[in-house]
Amino acid sequence: MITLTIDRQTIQVPPETTVLQAARTAGIEIPTLCYREGFEPSTSCMLCVVEVEGYSGLMPSCALMVEEGMKVHTDTPAVQAARRAALELLLSDHIGDCEGPCRSACPARMDIPRMIRCLAAGQWAQAIKIIKRDIALPAVLGRICPAPCEKVCRRARQDGPVSICLLKRFAADKDLRSQTPYRPLCKPASGKKAAIVGAGPCGLSAAYTLAQQGHQCVILEKTGAAGGMLRADGLRPKLPLEILEQEMGLIFDLGISFCPNTMLGRDLSLEELCRRVDAVFLAMGEPSGDGPLSLPIQIQGGKIVVDRSTFQTSMKGVFAGGGAIGSRQMCVKAVADGKEAAWAIHRFLTQADALGKQEEFHSRLGTLTEEEWQQYIAGADERRPVEPANPDDGFMEEEAMAEAGRCLHCDCGKKKSCKLRRLSTELKAAAGTYKGQRRKYARAYRHPEAVFESGKCIQCGLCVQALMKNGIQEGLTFQGRGFTMQVSAALNGPVEEAAGPAARSCVQVCPTGAWSLKNK
Numbered sequence: 190m191i192t193l194t195i196d197r198q199t200i201q202v203p204p205e206t207t208v209l210q211a212a213r214t215a216g217i218e219i220p221t222l223c224y225r226e227g228f229e230p231s232t233s234c235m236l237c238v239v240e241v242e243g244y245s246g247l248m249p250s251c252a253l254m255v256e257e258g259m260k261v262h263t264d265t266p267a268v269q270a271a272r273r274a275a276l277e278l279l280l281s282d283h284i285g286d287c288e289g290p291c292r293s294a295c296p297a298r299m300d301i302p303r304m305i306r307c308l309a310a311g312q313w314a315q316a317i318k319i320i321k322r323d324i325a326l327p328a329v330l331g332r333i334c335p336a337p338c339e340k341v342c343r344r345a346r347q348d349g350p351v352s353i354c355l356l357k358r359f360a361a362d363k364d365l366r367s368q369t370p371y372r373p374l375c376k377p378a379s380g381k382k383a384a385i386v387g388a389g390p391c392g393l394s395a396a397y398t399l400a401q402q403g404h405q406c407v408i409l410e411k412t413g414a415a416g417g418m419l420r421a422d423g424l425r426p427k428l429p430l431e432i433l434e435q436e437m438g439l440i441f442d443l444g445i446s447f448c449p450n451t452m453l454g455r456d457l458s459l460e461e462l463c464r465r466v467d468a469v470f471l472a473m474g475e476p477s478g479d480g481p482l483s484l485p486i487q488i489q490g491g492k493i494v495v496d497r498s499t500f501q502t503s504m505k506g507v508f509a510g511g512g513a514i515g516s517r518q519m520c521v522k523a524v525a526d527g528k529e530a531a532w533a534i535h536r537f538l539t540q541a542d543a544l545g546k547q548e549e550f551h552s553r554l555g556t557l558t559e560e561e562w563q564q565y566i567a568g569a570d571e572r573r574p575v576e577p578a579n580p581d582d583g584f585m586e587e588e589a590m591a592e593a594g595r596c597l598h599c600d601c602g603k604k605k606s607c608k609l610r611r612l613s614t615e616l617k618a619a620a621g622t623y624k625g626q627r628r629k630y631a632r633a634y635r636h637p638e639a640v641f642e643s644g645k646c647i648q649c650g651l652c653v654q655a656l657m658k659n660g661i662q663e664g665l666t667f668q669g670r671g672f673t674m675q676v677s678a679a680l681n682g683p684v685e686e687a688a689g690p691a692a693r694s695c696v697q698v699c700p701t702g703a704w705s706l707k708n709k
Contacts, residue, residue, distance in 0.1 A: 190202065190203060190204075191203070191204055191206065191255045191256065191257050191259075192257060192258070193211065193255050193256070193257070193258065193259040193260070193261065194259070194260050194261065195208070195211060195212050195215060195217055195261040195262075195263060196217055196261070196262060196263055196264065198215055198217070200212075200214065200215045202214060202255055204254075204255075205254065206254070206255050207230075207250060207251060207252065207253060207254060207255070208239060208241075208248075208250040208253045208254075208255055208259075208261055209221070209224065209237055209250040209251045209253075211255050212250065212261070212263060217263060219237050219239065219250050219263050220236045220237065220272065220612050220615075220616075221234070221236055221237045221251060221608075222234035222236050222279075222608055222609060222612070222647060222649060222700045222701075223236075223251075223647065223649035223650070223651070223700070224237060224251040225651055225698055225700075228651060228654050228698070229654065230249075230251040230252045231649055231650045232249040232251060232252050233647070233648055233649055233650070234275060234279070234647060234649060235249060235271070235272075235275040236272050236275055236276070236612065237249055237250045237251045238250065238268060238271050238272065238275075239253075239261050239262060239263045239268060240261070240262040240263075240265050240267060240268055241253070241259060241260065241261050241262075242259075242260040242261075242262075243260075247267065247268065247271050250263075269616065272612075272616055273616045273617070273618050274622075276609070276612060276613050276616060276618035277618050277619060277620075277622040277623055278623055279609065279647050280552065280609075280613065280618060280619075280620045280622075280623075281620075281621075281622070281623035281624065281625060282625075282627060282628065282644075283552055283609070283620070283644065283645060284554060284555075284627060284628065284630050284642075284644025284645065285552060285554055285601060285642055285644055285645045285702060286551075286552060286553055286554045286599050286600060286601060287549075287550065287551045287552045287600070287601050287604050287607070287610055288302075288551055288600050288601075288604060289301060289302045289598075289599040289600035290341040290342065290343060290599060291338040291339070291341060291342055291351075291353060291599075292338070292600065293341070293551065293553075294337045294338050294340065294341045295337065295338045295521070295525075296337070296519065296521050296522045296524075296525035297323045297324050297521055297524055297525040297528060298323060298525070299319075299320060299322075299323040299324055299357075300319050300322070300323070301338055301353055302596065302598060302599070302600040303319050304316050304319045304320055304356070304357065304360065305351065305353070305356060305593045305596045306593075306596070306598070307319060308356055308359070308360060308589050308590065308593040309590055309593035309594045309596070310590075311586070311590055313360060313363055313364075314371070316360040317360050317361065317363075317364040317371045318371060318373075320357060320360055320361065321371060321373060322373075323528060324357075324394075324521075324524060324528075325390075325393055325394045325397035325398070325436075325440055325524060325527070325528075326390060326393065326394070326419075326436050326437075326440075326524060327357050327358070327360065327361035327436075328358060328361035328362055328365055328432050328435070328436050329390075329419060329428060329432065329433055329436055329520070330354070330357065330520060330521055330524065331354050331355065331357045331358025331359075331361055331362070331583075332358060332427045332428045332432070333424060333427050333428055333520060334354050334519070334520065334521045335519055335521075336353060336354045337519070337521075338353045338354075339351070339352070339353050339354065343565075343597055343599055344595055344596070344597055346562065347566060347569075348573050348574065349573065349574040350574075351574075351592060351593070351595050351596050352574065352575070352584075352592050355577065355583055355584055355589075355592070356584065356589055356592060356593055358583050358584075359583050359584040359589045360589075361436075362432075362583060365432070365435050365436070370439055371439075372439065372442065372443070373401050373443075374401070375400055375401050375402075375403060375443055375444070376401065376402055376403035377403050378403050378405065379402065379403040379404050379405075379538065379539070381403075381404045381405065381467045381468070381538040381539075382404065382405040382406075382407070382465075382466045382467050382468075383396075383399050383404050383405070383406050383407075383466055383467065383468045383469070383470060383534060383538070384406075384407050384408075384409060384462055384465070384466040384468075384469050384470070385399075385406060385407070385408045385409070385469075385470045385472055386408075386409050386453050386462075386469065386470065386471050386472060386473045387408075387409075387410065387411075387417065387471070387472035387473030387474060387511070387513075388408045388409075388410035388414075388415035388416065388417060388447065388449075389416065389417020389418055389419065389472060389473075389474065389511065389512070389523065390417060390418070390419060390511070390520050390523045390524050390527065391417075391472040391510050391511025391512070391513075391523040391524065391526050391527040391530075392408055392410075392417070392470065392472035392473075392511070392527060393408070393415065393437060393440050393527065394523070394524040394525075394526075394527025394528050394531070395470050395472060395510070395527035395528070395530055395531040395534070396408055396440065396443075396445045396527075396531075397440045397443065397445075397527075397528075397531075398527070398528050398531035398532065398535075399531045399534060399535060400443040400444060400445055401443065402531075402535045404534075404535070404538060405444075405446075406444075406445045406446065407445070407446040407447075407448060407466070408445060408446070408447050408448065409448045409451040409452075409453060409462075410447065410448065410449050410450075410451065411450070411451065411452040411453075411455075411473070412449065412450070413449045413450055414449065415437050415441075415447060415449075416433055416437060417474070418474075418512075418520070419433055419520070420433070453471075453473065454483055454484075459484055459485060459486075459504075459507065460485065463504075463506060463507065467506065467538055468506050468507075468508065468534045468537055468538055469506065469507045469508065470500075470507075470508045470509070470510065470527075470530055470531070470534060471484075471493060471502070471507065471508065471509040471510075471513045472509070472510055472511045472512075472513060472523075472526075472527060472530075473512075473513060474511070474512035474513060475491055475492070475512050475513065485504060486502040486503050486504045486507060486509075487502065487503040492513070492514055492515045493509040493513045493514050494514075495508070495509050495510075495514050498546065499533045500514075500526070500529065500530035500533050500534075501533065501537070506537065508530050508533060508534055508537075509530075510523070510526035510527055510529075510530040511523040511526045511527065514526070529546065532546065533546070547614065548614075549610070549614050550610050550613035550614040550618065550620075552610070552620055553620075554599075554630070557630055558629075560629070561629060561630040561631075564630060564631055564632055565597070565630065565632065566597065567632070567634060568634045568635075569595075569597055570594045570595050570596075572591060572594065572595055574592070574595070575588050575591045575592040575595075601645075601702040601705070602640065602702055602705025602706060602707075603696075603699070603701070603702040603705050604702065607700070607701050607702050608700040608701065609647065609700065609701045610701075627644075628643075628644060628675075629644075630642075630644055631643045631644065633683060633684040633685045634685070634707075635683060635685050635686075636685035636686075636688065636692050636707075637707075638692055638693060638706060638707060638708075639685065639688065639692035639693065639695065639696055639704060639705065639706055639707065640685075640704075640705050640706075640707055641676075641684050641685060641688070641695075641703060641704055642702065642703055642705075643675050643676065643684075643703065644703075645701050645702045645703040646675060646676055646701070646703040647700070647701055647703070648667065648675065648676065649699075649700060650667070650676075651698040651699065651700070652665055652676060652688070652694075652695040652698060652699060652703075652704060653665045653666060653667070653676065654698075655691065655694040655695055655697070655698045656687075656688065656691050656694070656695070658694070659690075659691035659694055661687075661688075661689060661691055664678070664687045664688060664689070664691070665677070665678060665684065665687055665688065665695075666678075676703075692704070693706070
């Protein structure tokens with residue numbers, strides 16, 4: 190046995206063990222991209238570098254064999270900087286979106302591409318579940334949202350954007366008409382209580398999210414009915430009151446208490462409210478318009494000042510969002526504020542600190558040339574935008590499926606499992622650190638099951654080895670050198686043809702979204 194120390198932990202491993210393997214036996218995680226157990230190491234990504242006392246420079250742990258008395262350090266500032274630089278070099282030549290432009294533009298960050306895929310497949314129940322993970326009032330927003338998601342839809346370049354809002358409305362309306370409208374599961378009671386001041390879209394959204402986490406919620410509303418700005422007479426042509434009442438009813442069905450005709454500053458003070466509950470969320474619109482309301486928190490220019498990453502005010506345990514902090518441009522923004530603030534409140538109630546949400550890394554494809562655009566839309570549904578036969582009623586089932594089928598599926602097929610994205614998030618890598626001329630966008634899409642996008646490939650060679658393990662000796666290989674090197678078919682044919690029946694193995698071993706399944 191060989192004895193060595195890794196991060197001051199003494200470890201004994203057999204000879205012919207790599208430092209990476211030794212670290213893993215001791216529960217010490219070293220990040221990797223190009224390495225996979227059972228495959229030959231390529232030492233190409235340089236994410237697994239470590240410092241070894243007595244060695245000059247950093248060493249790739251996936252190929253470095255252990256030695257007696259070796260002293261290894263896996264988490265020094267130099268190691269972290271090298272790993273971040275390695276990621277940023279890979280990102281400098283990375284061509285592709287992590288999320289679809291539509292989701293990035295949605296203030297509520299709803300998983301629009303996944304909703305659309307479900308609707309295209311006729312999976313109505315699954316579609317509404319996806320929608321209601323992020324949006325408490327989809328039938329309402331499906332009628333009045335200005336649709337920032339559609340303004341960035343890439344399909345617009347071809348023949349018109351996908352009608353995302355109408356599709357969301359279709360799924361929500363179909364659910365409301367069903368015998369058992371969707372009701373999200375709520376966790377067991379947490380023993381914590383939150384008060385929401387204001388029953389507009391922001392407050393309703395916050396209560397909806399908090400209730401699902403098991404927290405007792407009470408909404409205080411100065412008027413006699415919930416809805417806030419959604420009750421404005423000017424919205425009636427677009428938003429029937431019946432739809433609003435139905436959706437609000439589903440929210441209150443989660444066990445949320447409602448106190449109408451209760452005004453903060455008139456019926457009780459903020460300090461008194463704080464003594465009754467564990468957290469307070471102020472969602473009552475612009476604070477300067479509430480007459481007797483006097484808040485012992487910081488207010489500037491008619492807006493409550495908050496930490497934008499946590500929505501917490503200058504008073505601990507008091508949060509604010511929506512019109513109270515200036516988010517009045519769109520109803521969907523108020524709904525998004527309510528959801529995000531609720532998660533901050535949840536973290537405060539469970540962890541005693543309103544921790545800010547870590548932003549996930551997101552790569553953006555950028556502008557495509559006409560030649561690249563033709564590659565991008567190759568194989569897409571050729572139907573033109575679908576208009577509802579009866580615009581007042583929205584889409585029928587067949588119309589919704591047809592319109593959903595027009596989606597170009599811009600989001601990455603492996604956005605949840607891509608190791609490049611996860612590590613870029615963890616190490617806070619930036620995509621634009623190293624700039625240069627990028628390679629052209631290309632996509633091999635003719636395989637019945639898989640898609641290969643060379644712009645997302647990091648040249649790890651795992652797919653090359655995977656084909657060999659599947660008995661395909663002349664499948665894939667590398668062509669070119671340096672930044673021009675790329676995975677190609679060994680016999681100069683189409684990549685997807687070279688992968689053949691083993692394409693799924695390529696998808697399985699690929700650490701990024703270069704290889705992905707067509708059915709995401």
